[in-house]
Ligand SMILES: N=CN[C@@H](CCC(=O)O)C(=O)O
């Protein structure tokens with residue numbers, strides 16, 4: 001297929017690398033461009049003026065002045081869950097904190113009870129609807145975590161649902177084993193008992209059935225300590241699972257340091273962060289993944305993105321789509337939020353949600369930019385005056401069409 005009359009073709013890169021600090025403000029584009037696709041892949045692009053249409057035999061699609069961008073790479077989600085938790089949303093409005101809700105057996109434990117009561121097929125159906133909705137908002141690659149099972153059968157059930165989604169969906173999907181999301185009620189006073197269950201009973205099955213690409217731990221006061229996190233990461237490493245860590249959401253938890261020490265692909269959240277963590281990340285290969293939708297929903301402080309960019313850190317943005325702290329996978333809104341509340345430039349936010357998001361789940365060879373040989377995963381906008389209009393006009397759906405692997409959805 002030949003796509004013509006693209007007003008701006010965004011994220012055009014001959015080769016890609018993980019963007020850090022000041023580089024993140026550079027989002028290469030072509031004005032008035034064409035794009036050629038063969039099967040699932042991008043094979044060529046260029047300026048309209050260089051195109052001789054009389055020689056073209058391909059099917060032609062006229063973009064009629066749309067902006068075309070790579071689809072979003074959402075590298076941190078929990079979209080496999082049962083039901084919803086708007087009762088806790090009301091409690092939070094009335095002043096109860098996220099940590100207090102968790103202490104009373106709500107939060108993650110509330111979702112764990114529902115997972116136990118819900119069949120694999122029903123879970124798949126619910127997650128599939130969420131996936132369809134975010135695909136229409138431009139998401140073309142996604143990481144999905146377990147972590148609401150909190151038992152051998154519950155965690156395996158969640159991971160098998162993710163496995164089915166991988167087989168069924170045209171989206172690129174990565175799966176993360178997050179049994180260490182919280183302690184189930186029965187192990188509240190016996191942390192080592194649950195950790196042994198994770199290491200001795202869950203991990204061998206997860207590995208032998210190839211149910212996960214990564215391992216994650218919620219390293220946080222009241223959840224998993226640094227020592228417990230290390231114990232789980234070391235066990236995961238023996239099975240070839242690289243870490244992605246929930247770090248520094250509520251406290252200076254040591255999550256960044258333990259993630260960097262164990263060469264985590266990403267440390268995620270980072271709402272509560274000091275110069276020590278910033279220096280630690282800046283001197284590492286680990287990506288800092290910011291989840292500002294969670295800070296928005298929980299009325300928390302936002303991560304200091306400008307300070308982190310100034311320190312030359314590689315940042316990714318992800319939705320954290322989950323029932324407790326971010327019941328939304330809306331990346332256009334996330335980009336607007338990042339510009340408005342964290343003062344990221346539109347280019348920085350788009351890079352963080354595309355190419356760096358792809359690196360944050362190790363799929364950058366296939367997606368995240370408009371590059372020859374990569375998948376034709378593309379967003380076509382409605383008429384807009386400039387790229388900055390996307391986050392400026394927050395809340396408005398400016399996506400006209402989404403293409404995944406060369407097919408309009
Ligand atoms: N912080 C830990 N986990 C999720 C929230 C899970 C929940 O409340 O259900 C998060 O990333 O925000």
Ligand SMILES: [Zn+2]
Nearest residue numbers: 076078246320
């Ligand atoms: Zn999360």
